[in-house]
Amino acid sequence: MVSSTHWLASSAGMAVLERGGNAFDAAVAAGFVLHVVEPHQNGAGGDLPVVFARGDDKRPTVLCGQGVAPAGATVKHFSDLGLALVPGSGLLAAAVPGAVPAWLTLLRDHGTMELADVLGYAIGYARDGYPVTPAISQCIAEIEPMFREHWTTSADVYLSGGGVPAAGSVFRNLTLAATYQRLADASGSTREARIDAALEAWNQGFVAEAIDAFARTAWRDSSGSDHAGVITGADMAAWQPSYEEPVRYDFGGYTFCKTGSWGQGPVLLQQLALLQGQELGEPGSVDFIHRVVEGAKLAFADREAWYGDGFDTPMDALLSPEYNAERRALIGEVASLELRPGSPEGRVPVLPSRPELPIPVDASTGEPVASGAGRGAARGDTVHVDVVDRWGNMVAAMPSGGWLHSSPVIPALGFCLGTRMQMTWLQDGLASTLTPGLRPRTTLSPTLALRGEEPVLAFGSPGGDQQDQWQLLFVLNHVLGGMDLQAAIDAPTFHTSHFPESFYPRPAYPGRVVAEARLGAAVLDGLRRRGHEVVVAGEWALGRMCVVGRDPERGLVRGAANPRGMQGYAVGR
Incomplete structure (x- = not known):
């Protein structure tokens, strides 16, 4: 498949x-x-x-x-050019x-x-x-x-x-x-x-x-x-x-495996850890979306403070039950407008300061998700393949x-060459400070899932900062909601643009939720009453999920692909 x-x-x-x-x-x-x-x-x-x-x-x-x-990519080199951002x-x-x-x-x-x-x-x-x-x-x-x-x-x-x-x-x-x-x-x-x-x-x-x-x-x-x-x-x-060992987390009978914190991969695991044991309600309901979005805000705040290559990321603490119980208590009944990283092991988080510059955002900025995600545009930035x-x-x-x-x-x-270094900061002392010889903190985030010791799912979605939000919805729809692979992809989708984007010029939209119109007026209005700023995207506008699976007991393989954009394709025999 x-x-x-x-x-x-x-x-x-x-x-x-x-x-x-x-x-x-x-x-x-x-x-x-x-x-x-x-x-x-x-x-x-x-x-x-x-x-x-x-x-x-x-x-x-x-x-x-x-x-x-x-080797020549130093903060000083960029600063000497008069640049405050890559x-x-x-x-x-x-x-x-x-x-x-x-x-x-x-x-x-x-x-x-x-x-x-x-x-x-x-x-x-x-x-x-x-x-x-x-x-x-x-x-x-x-x-x-x-x-x-x-x-x-x-x-x-x-x-x-x-x-x-x-x-x-x-x-x-x-x-x-x-x-x-x-x-x-x-x-x-x-x-x-x-x-x-x-x-x-x-x-x-x-x-x-x-x-x-x-x-x-x-x-x-x-x-x-x-x-x-x-x-x-x-x-x-x-x-x-x-080659590296993945970071793992157990949820809903599966073990989910992601890249290390040189990428944003573990943020999916942090979201699962925050949602562990919560009563989420029906997928697509106001309660469900509110809880998922507020958890994402907390997890991505930690990404900003603690993720980076060559940085001492306290990953065990970030995924621990004790830490997530403390963080879970911060989720209230109304939307938070703050960026609130935690203090794992008592460490004090340090966040980047985005410079206030007259930065133009147009087609020449080089990354379509950056210019569109905060306003609900459904434009991809990446591709994916599972086999x-x-x-x-x-x-x-x-x-x-x-x-x-x-x-x-x-x-x-x-x-063309890539532009991944735009995901670093030109400020010393941060988890993702530009440093020669270190990997920029990428948004690229494929996932493998096991049941017991058997690999059973391989999946992912393009979408920059949204990758691990859209993948989370797939997991929740499939694992908790009981949807089959295709239904889990097809279900109405949403994400938050609350935290700083990884792409130039690094904007943030506190409190914003971008949601497909199929969620319905009642749900969208309910989110607004909870304090969320809701931006309505098209009926089928968000996500580009792909997935393959295997059933070791029956010897079957399965797969699904995103219908949005009429381009994704799953095939097998």
Whole structure:
């Protein structure tokens, strides 16, 4: 079974399974296709966390493809440029691109097929073309002035026909196809050696050389000025993906596994811990939404104070029953308008101070969720793929970054660099202060769930800061509400924009709840009476959930995908 945010990626993954490949082969094939067919949501220059379990040992494992801040990415460097925030677009915000090295590592260590075979699907779509979705066309239209005036290398690719590609037209990226083909043609005496040769070509060869050369030129970014990047080929050569133990939490008979606190993943577990034992009421009711939203506010406040790479995050305390009993007592009958991090182990939280600047928010800021989530716009920023195979291997992967509006296309490679460093702060002493060699605190957050020792669910939703709110609703709908996988995804969705966004220019909307209109006027009015500022989104507007599952006792697999946007697709047999 394969579920992803695009039907072509799911179909490619399923084709790999039909050819005898395993879940890792299929996930890699689907992931590279997503880089091609959803260029407004992710790209080869982005990043990737994966949570997976092998069928032969069942241990949940995290593969971190989130690259680190380059050696030159210091607070002083940005301050000397007169910047109070890391820009949301352009080259300055580029961390080491980790997605492709992570896919290659996953394939080498756990797959069975040749790189050329799994890459062939993405190469074919980049070379021969794929149908442009309405979302791609709209995104390019919004960024068109930036392309024509400042990012001419992007215009050469995305406006190559003289204008914005129309929805339904066939689009090609021949330079990206050539880049992938060079990786696929890497030589070696064994399958693993050929993949290692492709990794070397990326980290130390032609890809690193092209990135190093391109980043030395100044390009316009969301600060309104032109800046060169700080990333170098040496930064790329010094980094590689890593395997880690996940953070776990037991809820409703499942064990949920997430990345460490270098990402926001544990915030899902904190929300579950806060809701543990509460009487939530019916899913979609006023009481249910109020309790979930107030819990999210507390959990995400802790994210702001305590999550960051290289920081001493007190994770055991944050998930402890004692701490969550104290925090749970803060949830009242009316909406809180405060950002209230806790004091685990008696430690005093320190929060960032967002500078009050005349910061423009438009299509050039580089991140669609940032400019739209607070107002209820349903625009994605990321992609997702889940796979389960006949041997019980399970993969949940969340590629993102390097989207077409993040930075100009590198003409020698056909893709853009990411802007993940915008999630750091230029203030010393914070959990997520910009620090060379450390990972920016990413929002990317795939999930694996076990029953007993058996991996049974792999899932995730794109959506920036909303990822672990929409995933929470899926969990509650499925685990507590008894809904099947598809019904749990389809149910009316909501989230809060109460806390500082992870994306430039880092706004917050205290007390705000963004909700699908399907919740109904009575529920929405009930939330307003509780003190929430309610922004009504469309009937089917929020979330891009994907999920696959397995039933070890009956030998069945299952899956579901999001109907919103008419693009997600689950397929299996």
